Amino acid sequence: MHSRIAIVAAALLALAAAPISSRAQVAPDQMTSYKLGAPAPHWAYIFDSPSSVPQVSKVFILDTDAQKMLGQLNGGYLASFVAAPDASELYMVGTFYSRAWHGTRTDAVEIFDAHTLEFKSEVKIPPKRLLIVPKDNSAAVTSDGRFMLIANMTPATSVSVVDLKSRKFVDEIETPGCVQVLVSGARKFSSMCADGSILTVNLDDAGKLKSRKQSKPFFDPSKDPVFDQPAIVGTTAYFDSYHGMIYKVDLSGDEAVAEPGWSALSDEDNKANWRPGGWQTISATAGGSVYLLMHQGGEWTHKQTGKEVWVLDAAKKTRVGRITLKTEAYSVRASAGPKPILEALAIIQSQLETYSLPDGKYIGVYRNLGVPFLIYGP
């Protein structure tokens, strides 16, 4: 027995002493967690809508230039994702039941460090937040990053205000007959109303209601409704309608002011049944280019995936280009920055395709993104 142990020990010693190769020994690994740098214009935040277990939401953070996955953020039931304007924090506004799918309901704004993606703190809000298949403008931050605004529906409509500086819930502002939060300033947001008008709310420096004014209706929801996820650039909102009308709305004042709408469709386009459609159907850049996700389908096909993106000049009120997508998309977004690219999300194929602008040249594809519904940028 002793001799067998001696033989094994000798063999182990020989192995330990023998060089694996002529090179130096591999150093032991040091396990860490990566940190993120400052976000680049071509980063994309992609909301994966978990269909079977929506109690946990997921956002992928992707560098579309490097075609690299950077990380993931989690939130509660049918959460809303929001990024701080100064890129220091990321937020998930979620709903939680104490026993996952039953028990006591808690709604909270969860605050994450944008560099470590670690959970920092939370602010509880009234358990009234809008619960819907994830949509843009369900929650938003004021342009100075001070207040978080959360759309409520019980089904009475209101907006909860959270002071992100003091980390406290401030107040609930009633928005009768109007929903969502379209932010257009440091103390200002607008909501879309059932009669085709817009309610604009001004806050004071404490986040309390200062004034509230409803515009005149600028479209007829029963004849040609606009989609409820407009493109917002600064204080300008671009709305697209089921029939391809484009409305430019100035949200800078105490009352929203809409310019007369114009059609993105020619008579030929109409005859060929071209329509906007999908989930995020419209995007815009600071230069006044508007991107519209289009398909051929006719009436009541407003959720059909799009095979083209039409490039519109908002100032000249005309179409200036057409981009044919390799894969039909459900959501599109033009990135910000000096060299915008077009990002097209294909929900069925679970992928993101990118195209250069303005020429619409295909750049590449990133796959395995769950059931991607929404796309945001830094």
Next chain:
Amino acid sequence: MDKIDQLFEHLTRVIAQRTSRRSFLARLGKLAVGGMIIPLLPVDRVTASARAQILTTLPPGAPVPAGMEAMAKHGDPNDDSACDYWKYCAIDGYLCSCCGGGSHDCPPGASPSPTSWVGTCKHPGDGKDYIVSYRDCCGKTPCGRCLCTNTEGELPLYRAQKDSDLIWCFGAPTMVYHCSTAEIVGVK
């Protein structure tokens, strides 16, 4: 204002047929905020025809992939596990009849939502138009089976009464959506 009145009339008629006056008033009180009646529930959600689409893996609100419509069970208006079932003309969601429930009954352990939207469907036998209340079953995670998506007549969120992307579990023990049913309320 006419539209609001019409919606309110629907709300009165449909809820009154299902519930006692006392509980109706209690519920109405919950919907009245700041003196305003919320013209949300339930409402006329008339659709001319159901385009049957049946999927098993995508969430409500998702588009139907090209080529996948062949999966739908077409043509049998008496099969309540098919999107073509006559009462489902305006349904949007997972069919409870594929999840352990029935066309107007929840699966075991799931709670019927007291709120709903309303459609009008033509019975293929007697040719009459029936008012159908689409009530969700709530309190379990999404069933994920037999997704029927019909976007005809569907409006955006600011017309919430016709937005099928909302979680219609208002008034149920939890806002966790499980599946959808269709309940005949009466003849139009």
